[in-house]
Amino acid sequence: MKIFRLIVLIVHLGILFLLLGTLLNAYVPPKVFPWFNLLSLGFPVLIIVYVILTVFWVFSWKKRAFVFMFAGLAFINPVKRWVNYSSSKSGDSEIKVVSFNTRAGRIGNKELEPYLKSQNADVLLLQEDAGIKYQFEGYQKANPGGGLTILTRHKIIKQQIIDPQDEEVRIPGVMADIEIKGRTYRFIDVYLNPFRFQKDMVRLNGNTDTDEQKIKDVVKRLIPTFKKHQDQVALIREAIDNSPYPVILAGDFNSVPNSYEYYHLSDGLEDAFVNAGKGSATSFHDYKFPIRIDYIFSSKTLKAISYKVDRSVSISDHYPVTVKFSTESK
Known part of the structure; x- marks a missing residue:
């Protein structure tokens, strides 16, 4: 013993x-x-x-x-950051934000647009959007490029690509300064480099030699992507740090909580799930393993009063994430 x-x-x-x-x-x-x-x-x-x-x-x-x-x-x-049981929050819901990796509508193309319309959100931040032509009455569209789209019912003051100016680094995000009820906020839609795994690449079959090679191949993809993320995070941090307005940062980070990406993108911001979430934050459901890679962060002047991972729809390999913010002082 x-x-x-x-x-x-x-x-x-x-x-x-x-x-x-x-x-x-x-x-x-x-x-x-x-x-x-x-x-x-x-x-x-x-x-x-x-x-x-x-x-x-x-x-x-x-x-x-x-x-x-x-x-x-x-x-x-x-x-x-993975599992949370926060107390109920009070406050007027002034800004409703939805972040969703739509996977270009490849899974639920017919259901995608009606679902997004039904959310009646102030701002929709979409990733892997592939330039889908939405017909949203009353919505303006910021779609500078990079497979990222921001839709809003409010006035867009400015929109801009976060440009890496390096062909080896993909566009990590787009930003739009949006005026809502007399105040301007900077919304940043993020999509960091994907790992592009197929299920067969990560499924072990019990054969020692084959499984060992699979693990090596996975690591070979992970390490270079982590390093690309570091460059992308630095660019996004500039957009956050130089913002004259309160920031709402959302999107598919292709990174889990407790990662380098999480720590550095959330620096000085509030994780809406930690403040207002209940249950699991798992948002990517293509694998059985619990994975949270979709986030909504905000400046401390904004108060998250609700956080929802909408598991009622399976029109992508991600679940939509919805947060309601109050702009009341904490």
Whole structure:
């Protein structure tokens, strides 16, 4: 039994250090050390195993249980980015925002436009939109390029591509300054480089050699994409930091919570799910593994009073994300 407990202790400590490694994404960029970003992909599994082992020590009446429980407090906020149960928020709903990767309407083309119309949103931020010609009465359209579209019922003051000026880096986003009820806000629609995985590429079949090669191929795709994301994040940060208006940043980041992308794009902004979300934030449903890669952030002058991942529709491989904001002071 002592040997078994020693093995469990070593495994538990190893998982703790791996989890701590995900926190370093706030400081270490992928071009310096991309492996911390790779760890963030496994955060849900790591934290579940960590909790199970902590419970094991509790029922074993070992003092080390308190050490692991105390260390686990460091991961409360990271967990809330995946699963959250916030209290109900009060406030007038002044801005309704919907972010949705439509996958160019390839899955639910006929249902897509009626669904978007039915949301009656102030602003729709769409990714992988492929220039679909929507016929929305009363809506203006900002579609400067890059497969990104912003639709709004309000006046567009300015629209602009976030231009990488580098052929190797795709357009990471577009922005539109929109006047709503006498105030101007900067909306930034984001779509970071996709990994372009097919299900067969990540499905293990039990053959050791084949599975090992698949894992190597996946890592070969992940690492270069992480590094491209670093360049794209820097460009988006300029648009945020130079904005004279409150910012609402939304889109498909192709990055999970606790990643480099998450930490640096959310810096100085509020995660609407953490403030107003309930349940799971999983938004990409093409794989069975829980993945949150769609986000809505805002300046602190805006208060998220509701957050919804709309799982009632399956017209894309993503679920739409809806947030209602109040502009009342906190």
